[in-house]
Amino acid sequence: MAETELQIAGRHYPIRCRDGEEMHLAQLAAMIEQKARRAQQATPGLTEVRTLLFAALFLADELNDLRRETAGRQAQLPLxxxxxxxxxxxxxxxxxxxxxxxxxxxxxxx
Missing domain, CATH: 1.20.5 (Single alpha-helices involved in coiled-coils or other helix-helix interfaces)
Incomplete structure (x- = not known):
């Protein structure tokens, strides 16, 4: 089992993962970090928890849009x-x- 440290919203989080997954987790953390910065810029003074909450909401919104887009494309395919x-x-x-x-x-x- 591998260990890595992720930095999100100014904090370091030690994480255990399967060997070889460190880079993938770092990429995911970078996505979350980007959304956390966006939340902090949009609403200065957010607590850490609220920053992470908004980062999660931004990511969930993007995922929802992608799912809707995929469903729309599938609906256009002949059954x-x-x-x-x-x-x-x-x-x-x-x-x-x-x-x-x-x-x-x-x-x-x-």
Whole structure:
């Protein structure tokens, strides 16, 4: 088990994590630190707890927006793509069969 220290909103937090996850945790802490600074700049004099609360709210808001965006994109995708594809293939097969018949009629007439 590895140990690392994260700095968020001016405080140091010793954290244990699985070996090799230190860099990932540092990246997450940097995201939280960025949001904490934003909270402190927007509302000077926040307590540490409120700073972290607002940082968490900012991150949750971004996550919520991303989820909504993803859901919107998924809603635009055709649900029955396989069924639509099958219909398109059947229509093409019908056209090919009609062309084959016309060609066969043309050859028989010649």
């Amino acid at each position: 029955d793509g396989d069924e639509d594809d099958a219909r398109a293939i059947e229509a093409l097969a019908d056209r090919i069969e009609k062309l084959r018949e016309r060609l066969a009629d043309g050859v028989a007439d010649a």
